[in-house]
Amino acid sequence: MFKAILIDNDEAGYRAQLTELAEDALPEGEVTVRVAYSTLNYKDGLAITGKSPVVRKFPMVPGIDLAGTVQASTHPDFAVGNAVLLNGWGVGETHWGGLAQLARLKGDWLIRLPAAFSARQAMAIGTAGYTAMLCVMALERHGVRPEQGEVLVTGASGGVGSVAVALLAKLGYRVVAATGRVDEAGYLKTLGAAEIIDRATLNAPGKPLARERWAGAIDTVGSHTLANVCASTRYRGTVAACGxxxxxxxxxxxxxxILRGVTLVGIDSVMAPREERLQAWQRLAQDLDVAKLELMTREIGLNEVIDTAACLLAGQVRGRVVVDVNR
Structure with missing residues (x-):
């Protein structure tokens, strides 16, 4: 038996609960992983609360991330005892995910745990940090350099935003952090933000074109915020949209x-090719300050996940939430 968060939707309604399951209940897959840590992401919060139709089949174990040790494998790339991690691939949506003590998965979804990180650190980064790195790589690929001017990060107090601020600052960019929680200014400046602005300056309907300011931007918010960010991005600037x-x-x-040549790049972390994932994790090992990672991380047990999911959607959680599935 193993513990897991299980979501169901039937005549009794939509519900998530902490329960115990038999190992033979696990779905098909080539690799069985003894999970050490998972995370709680915005998408997990939507799945657990039912606020958005994230889950595509029931019952479902949520959790789009996991890190742990191979317990059994028929995949040629993985052997018993290998330390592995997973981000995305529809896990927690169409295939049982990481908010459980055991997971059975396709081997092609897994990568080896980078030597630079422990399982806990890898999940402190998680899909949020890996997505932030994909955004940074997209800005670099489109020629956004530190000397060109300020880079904006929206939703800066969240998981993706926090890691994006830390990464960009370490790479030498002047980072402006937009947040609805101005009381988090000290936290964001510790991560490396040079300036904090209130999200209210961006989240209402705006003009088709505004004063040019941003050399680049990472947007985790969408809607009017993304529209206003694009409208105020400088000539030939780039905006990476991921939320x-x-x-x-x-x-x-x-x-x-068409008037400023702004590039809007969509960032998909769920189905990103393996090569790009490996590059992102290599860059995280190189460019992310682990001390700052600890500043943005909170750890909870599996029994705290459901309550914390509601707080996450209410905007009451900053940074990253790591889940120790064994407590």
Whole structure:
């Protein structure tokens, strides 16, 4: 038997509960992993609370991340005892995920745990940090350099935003952090933000074009915020969009793209190719200050996940939430 968060949706309604399951209940897969740590991401919060139709089949164990040790394997790349991690691939949506003590997965979804990180540190980074690194790589790929000017990070107090601020600052960018929690200014400046702005300056309907300010931006929010970020991005600047905390809509015009040559890059971390994942984790090992990672991390047990998910969606959680599935 193993403990897991299980989501169901039937005549009794939509519900998530901490329960015990038999190992033979696990789905098919080539690799069985004894999970050490998972995380609680925004998508996990949506799945657990039912606020958005994240879960595509029931019952479902949520958790889009996990790190642990191979317990059994028929995949040629993994042997018993290997330390591994997983981000995305629809896990926690269409295939049982990481908020459990055991997981059975396709071997192609896994990568070896980088030597630079412990399992706990890898989950403190998690999909949020890996997504932040993909965003930074996209800005670099499109020629955004520190000397070109300020880079904006929206939703800066959240998981993706916190890691993005820390990464960009270490790489030499002047980072402006937008947040709805201005009381977190000290936290964000410790991560490396040079300036804090209130999200209220970005999240209402704005003009098709605004004063040019950002050389680049990482947006975790979507909706009016993303539209306003694009409208105020400098000529030939780049915006990496990876989230929808404000909404899925994009109430913008084509003006920033055809008059200023702004590039809007979509960041998908779920199905990103293996090579790109490996590069992102290599860069995280190189460019992320582990001391700052600890500053943005809170650890909880599996029995705290459901309550914390509601707090996460209410905007009451900063940084990263690591889940020790064995306590």
């Amino acid at each position: 929808l905390a404000q909404g899925m809509d994009f109430p913008a015009t084509v003006a920033p793209f």
